[in-house]
Amino acid sequence: MSKVPYRIYLSESEMPKQWYNLRADMKEQHDPYLHPATFKPVGLDDMKAIFCEELCYQEMNTTDRFIDIPEELQEFYKMFRPSPVVRAYNLEKVLGTPAKIYYKFEGNNTSGSHKLNSAAAQVYYAKKQGIKRLTTETGAGQWGTALSMACAHFGLDLTVYMVKVSYEQKPFRKGVMQTFGAKIIPSPSDTTEVGRAILKEHPGTGGSLGCAISEAVEAALKTPDCRYVLGSVLNQVLLHQSVIGLEAKAALEKVDEYPDIIIGSAGGGSNLVGLVAPFMMDTLNGTRKNTEFIAVEPASCPSLTRGRYAYDYCDTGHVTPLARMYTLGSNFIPSANHAGGLRYHGMSPAISKLYHDGYIKAVAVEQTKVFEAAVTFAKAETILPAPESAHAVRVAIDEALKCRESGEAKTILFGLSGTGFFDLNAYTSYLEGTMSDYIPTDEDLEKGFATLPKVE
Ligand SMILES: *Cc1c(COP(=O)(O)O)cnc(C)c1O
Secondary structure: OOOOEEEEOEEEEEHEEEOOOEEEEEEOOOOOOOOOOOOOOOOHHHHHHHOOHHHHHEEEEEEEEOEOHEEEEEEEHHHOOOEEEEOOOOHHHHHOOOOOEEEOOOOOOOOOOOHHHHHHHHOOOOOOOOEEEEEEEEEEOHHHHHHHHHEEEEEEEEEEEEEEEHHHHHHHHHHHHHHHHOEEEEEEEOHHHHHHHHHHHHHOOOOHHHHHHHHHHHHHOOOOOEEOOOOOOHHHHHHHHHHHHHHHHHHHHOOOOOOOEEEOOOOOOOOHHHHHHHHHHHHHHHOOOOOOEEEEEOOOOOOOOOOOEEEOOOOOOOOOOEEEEEOOOOOOOOOOOOHHHOOOOOHHHHHHHHHHHHOEEEEEOOHHHHHHHHHHHHHOOOOOOOHHHHHHHHHHHHHHHHHHHHHHOEEEEEEEEOOOOHHHHHHHHHHOOOOOOOOOHHHHHHHHHHHOOOOO
């Protein structure tokens, strides 16, 4: 067989026309979302006040394996998809490994990450329903940027509650979002009741993702023709992200490959599930055995490896429904890790369920080790990874090094979810040796667990 090319591309006509809904193949579903006031399962009507209708149906859909991607959205995707699967020949050489390493790169659009896949879908459905404006939160800024781009394209107004520390530390992110027409409010703010309450209790706080979510949801509920959109965690987001895995699988089929190990960084879980879903399908229905799925999280925010599997609020202000998931407690505020997209206290309920049932493994890695891997990867492959994505790089390198020891030529696929262009402060801090590895103690974690709601 001829040598596998560096970049395996699909043509436009080979792009997925349907999303894959992993839940249709899961043997058991995650527990239902609960209403934050009554702790009763949330119905479609409760959901429709917050989210667009079609997205509520997608959220609850456990039966349709494939769901059509609307044509207008397929057209939008063509501006930045298909994204390439790359054979990391140079990294393999640097590591001296017999392993074959592939990565799927999602950073080739201005938002710099996979988040545009779901942003576009959510904005499309909002527009179709006649919604005029959207609210959301953003931490590191990737989601807010992706959504600003989608709103500019489909013609909706957008207000972004941006975690205050990020707002202050990442003025360039703010600039990009404003360029696409979004209004940015640093969170916590005095524009919502939740924000005012948090400011009163913690004056001078830099905010958190959980707090920004509370503000964005409250604003959506109080504004006419307005809905809230979320960039990760939810089933609808995992569904939209399945384009990543569907493309990856089709590309690898072209070169007769099937991964032994699939690795993704996990913040809320969307790029991980997006990548693994079509492969997990084969595991769930028994056509493939022994594929390993690995979620990588920061040691500073270890929701899978050290969290509790429990019902918890998805936000600090407790306005969103509760989900049963691996969580560190909704009041857990992680230390200032540079991978902003991985600093969420919880994890997608679907991933939590798969992890709980033993289908996925999880690994927590320390920040300096992550940046060491990022620099090795960047020098070998010429792409500067986002700090979030570099978590997957770290474990891919570790797995490849294990192959060097054992002599096994495993096929490794990992998700390179984004670029690191907006994270140069983090790289500088790593290179100057000022980066630290904060790992919460068991006592720190107990404080978070103590805030878990008592749901019987
Ligand atoms: C947001 C983000 C993540 C983490 O979010 P998931 O929903 O877990 O995918 C990972 N990588 C990048 C580049 C991100 O922007």
